[in-house]
Amino acid sequence: MSTPTILFDINETVLDLSILKPKFRHYMGDENHMSTWFAMLLHSSTVCLVTGTKTNFKSLALTALQSIAGRLNIDISDEGYRDMLGTFACLPAHDDIQPALIELRKAGFRLVALSNSSSELLESQLAQSGLRDCFDDAISVEQAQTFKPSKTAYQYALDKLQLQPSMVRLVATHDWDTHGALCAGLKAAYIDRSNAPYNPHYLLPDIVSNNMGDIAKQIIGKAQK
Known part of the structure; x- marks a missing residue:
């Protein structure tokens, strides 16, 4: 059996995921953007799933970060994005x-x-x-x-x-x-x-x-x- x-x-x-909050506060000015980011990540993965778009979670995670930064008119360096995503690997x-x-x-x-x-x-x-x-x-x-x-x-x-x-x-x-x-x-x-x-x-x-x-x-x- x-x-x-x-x-x-x-x-x-x-x-x-709460360990990410200080990163969002540092780079985006508000730790609450973390929840928005993760929700956007899940939303985009579902859209790609439904539409048959081939991608990966890491790329979608970066895209969601860039989208939030754009909406906030915040310029984040590539190093900053790597720092945020690197923390995601160490929760x-x-x-x-x-x-x-x-x-x-x-x-x-x-x-x-x-x-x-x-x-x-x-x-x-x-x-x-x-x-x-x-x-x-x-x-x-x-x-x-x-x-x-x-x-x-x-x-x-x-x-x-x-x-x-x-x-x-x-x-x-x-x-x-x-x-x-x-x-x-x-x-x-x-x-x-x-x-x-x-x-x-x-x-x-x-x-x-x-x-x-x-x-x-x-x-x-x-x-x-």
Whole structure:
């Protein structure tokens, strides 16, 4: 029998983007531009996905930074952009992540990182955060020339792992991501890290909490029933 597997979204779910705020304050004058930048990055990846435009997460991240700087009439050097994107590769893990990963592995789950980040960026992020050994595998959906929440992205991960959707659960702090996984036939768990309402138009996972420790307990509890 296949080992039950948990896929983890990485950016914001596992890794804390708040370390980027001082960079945005320094280069753009307001740390709140970080949230706008990440939303623009996700929006542009979805547009490229829907229109079949081939690109990569790093290029889209830079384009979003340049777009915000243009709107603010701010001139940022190439070195400044490299500084901001370089920090994106060195994000720390949220405090509740590593203990939960350890508990899930003890309970017999296979843990896999699944990200829109490129393979190179994903490996750097996991290594810099000290979490690489916590994951059995790391999958970038860019290898399939797609982005989440495309069904193709989740199916790509399933194919690589040689698993059926019913054996896999995605953990994410983005409701569009958990919705995408559920639409692809996977189970899901939602971590509410922002206190924003879950989109009522999206499918709702059977596990919801505001911390990863409780998410892990619920996952283990359901597996034991």
